[in-house]
Amino acid sequence: MNRLFFLTFFCTVLTAQAQVSPSLQAKIDKMAAELEPKVIEWRRHFHQNPELSNREFKTAEKVAEHLRSLGIETRTGIAHTGVVGLLKGDKPGPVIALRADMDALPVTERNNLPFKSNVTATYAGMETGVMHACGHDTHVAILMGVAEILAKNRNQLRGTVKFIFQPAEEGPPPGEEGGAELMVKEGVLENPKVDVIFGMHIQSISKLGTISYKEAGMMAASDWFTIKVKGRQAHGAAPWMSVDPVVVSAQIINALQTIVSRQMDLTHEPVVVTVARINAGIRENIIPEEAVMSGTIRTLDKEMQATVHEKIRRIATGIAETAGAVAEVTFDGKTPVTYNDPDLTARMLPALERAAGKDKVVRINAVTGAEDFAFFQEKVPGFFFFVGARPPDLDPNTTPSHHTPDFMIDESALITGLKAMLNVTLHYMYSAGK
Numbered sequence: 103m104n105r106l107f108f109l110t111f112f113c114t115v116l117t118a119q120a121q122v123s124p125s126l127q128a129k130i131d132k133m134a135a136e137l138e139p140k141v142i143e144w145r146r147h148f149h150q151n152p153e154l155s156n157r158e159f160k161t162a163e164k165v166a167e168h169l170r171s172l173g174i175e176t177r178t179g180i181a182h183t184g185v186v187g188l189l190k191g192d193k194p195g196p197v198i199a200l201r202a203d204m205d206a207l208p209v210t211e212r213n214n215l216p217f218k219s220n221v222t223a224t225y226a227g228m229e230t231g232v233m234h235a236c237g238h239d240t241h242v243a244i245l246m247g248v249a250e251i252l253a254k255n256r257n258q259l260r261g262t263v264k265f266i267f268q269p270a271e272e273g274p275p276p277g278e279e280g281g282a283e284l285m286v287k288e289g290v291l292e293n294p295k296v297d298v299i300f301g302m303h304i305q306s307i308s309k310l311g312t313i314s315y316k317e318a319g320m321m322a323a324s325d326w327f328t329i330k331v332k333g334r335q336a337h338g339a340a341p342w343m344s345v346d347p348v349v350v351s352a353q354i355i356n357a358l359q360t361i362v363s364r365q366m367d368l369t370h371e372p373v374v375v376t377v378a379r380i381n382a383g384i385r386e387n388i389i390p391e392e393a394v395m396s397g398t399i400r401t402l403d404k405e406m407q408a409t410v411h412e413k414i415r416r417i418a419t420g421i422a423e424t425a426g427a428v429a430e431v432t433f434d435g436k437t438p439v440t441y442n443d444p445d446l447t448a449r450m451l452p453a454l455e456r457a458a459g460k461d462k463v464v465r466i467n468a469v470t471g472a473e474d475f476a477f478f479q480e481k482v483p484g485f486f487f488f489v490g491a492r493p494p495d496l497d498p499n500t501t502p503s504h505h506t507p508d509f510m511i512d513e514s515a516l517i518t519g520l521k522a523m524l525n526v527t528l529h530y531m532y533s534a535g536k
Contacts, residue, residue: 121532126258127456130524133251138517141247145516146217148239152206152232154223155270156280158183161204161242165267168246172253174265181284185267188294189252191259196534198527199264199291199299199482201282201475202238202245203271209233212507226276235509237304237491242267244302244519251524260531266290266299271474273436282477291481297534298446299484300526301475302519307501308490310512313458313522314466315487317447319371321440322400323407324472325433329354329418331393333427338387345426347393348382354429355380355395357417365413366406373410374400374470400470402439438476443483450485453529457521489522491515 153161162183169176169187177186183204210231211219221232249265266285274280279287291299308314331351336344355377366373375397382393399414401407415431422429454463466488475486491511492501502508 122528126255126528129255130251130528131521133254134247134517134520134524137247137250138520141243141516141520142513144243144246145240145513148242149215149234150217150219152219152221152234152239153204154208154225154232154275155205155272156182156274156278157223158204158269162267162269165204165242165246169249169265172250174249174253180288180290181269181280182278183269184285184290185265186290187249187265187267189249189256189259189263189265191261191263191531192257193260195259195261195531196297197262197264197294198530199266199296199478200245200248200523200527201266201268201299201301201478202241203268204238204242205270205272206232206234206238207236207272207505209235209505209507209509211235213510233507233509235506236272236504237306237509237511238271240304240491240511240513240516240519241302244516244523247520248523248527252527261534262294263527264294264296273474282474286477286481291478296482298530299475299478299482300450300523300530301478301484301486302523303473303486303488304491304511304515304519305488306491306509306511307498307503308488308492309498310490310492310494310515311458311518312462312464312490313454313487313518314464314490315442315447315451315454315485316466316468317442317444319402319439319468320442320486321473321476322372322374322402322468322470323404323439323476324436325399325401325407325411326396326436327399327411327414327434328394328396328432329414330430330432331395331418331422331427332430333389333391333393333425335391336389338389341389344389346389347391347427348389350422350425350427350429351380351382351393351395353425354418354421357421358414361410361413361417366410371402371406372400372468372470373406374398375410375414400472402468404439437472437474438480440473440476440486441479442485443479446483446485449533450526450529453525454487454522456529457525458518485526487522489515489519
């Protein structure tokens with residue numbers, strides 16, 4: 103923990119201790135324990151009935167029905183299928199947003215759970231299974247539980263809670279807008295204006311019952327890039343008559359590896375450059391005219407992000423030019439850095455420790471995965487954390503990761519997530535302005 107973060111943490115703990123009464127804390131804990139079976143039941147329903155990005159129609163309908171049953175002001179159809187609930191406490195205070203993502207993935211489930219998904223759909227023109235292979239089903243169920251408990255205690259709430267059930271965190275289908283970026287564009291953080299936002303993500307590879315976090319850059323910015331190499335087509339038996347875009351592409355791919363290994367200061371922040379696709383040609387004896395490669399860039403620093411872009415462009419165009427080919431490079435920014443406001447992070451640690459136990463709250467290194475919760479954090483201070491859910495009988499070295507057919511979590515993690523979201527909400531609500 104660096105010195106600045108330690109000082110910030112020390113000062114905020116001294117000056118901004120939560121004033122939640124012991125009786126309210128005890129009541130909230132009791133209600134969370136009693137609601138746990140219901141939260142698990144909701145999670146199993148969503149797991150068995152997953153929906154792809156921007157197609158979360160039935161999920162949104164069930165969420166909206168639940169919020170309305172609690173007397174929460176509810177709006178639907180935001181960013182296509184998003185749902186927003188507004189719960190106004192009886193006392194004045196801040197506007198706190200809580201976010202859960204709702205979409206599933208085009209993955210065919212391989213588990214043998216009694217609530218296994220057998221749903222199929224068409225994605226990118228192909229038939230595929232649909233699965234909650236990233237745990238968004240747990241996020242929705244947890245936030246529904248948080249809404250129920252807070253709604254039943256609105257007479258003790260200071261301020262307003264805005265529940266954001268977000269579609270398309272995994273990215274909208276090609277040609278569509280969606281996700282957190284579209285929700286922000288449509289004004290989800292306004293009317294009333296949000297002061298702070300909290301979010302969490304279940305983690306199948308993290309120890310059960312733990313909560314992990316990092317101040318500042320916690321998850322990477324994600325950019326996609328495409329390099330189109332244009333050469334000259336020829337017969338495969340006469341390569342000297344061609345400008346072979348396949349060979350040029352191979353040289354570019356190898357050279358791109360030196361960006362991370364030789365050209366970036368990784369003691370500052372990590373960088374990832376991955377070429378994940380390459381497409382060229384239609385027949386074994388024809389050297390094609392064009393080859394196209396694409397991949398992803400992950401960075402945690404804006405200056406390093408710009409530098410990587412410049413280096414990719416320079417390497418690709420330079421190598422192509424020496425071979426007599428032309429390289430066109432384009433970038434598509436997907437998500438910014440998931441940036442946890444350092445002061446807010448320090449301020450919320452006591453709440454997480456109360457939810458999970460002091461010994462189970464762990465500071466981690468940055469993660470090169472990306473999360474579109476970052477779009478909310480660009481507009482208001484935000485705090486995002488992980489809840490460990492690895493089944494105890496699974497080897498941490500071989501536990502199936504997210505986005506795989508064997509993705510699995512231990513459902514006893516849901517109570518940790520429920521208590522964590524309740525505690526950060528109440529902690530901020532009662533300590534705001536102190």
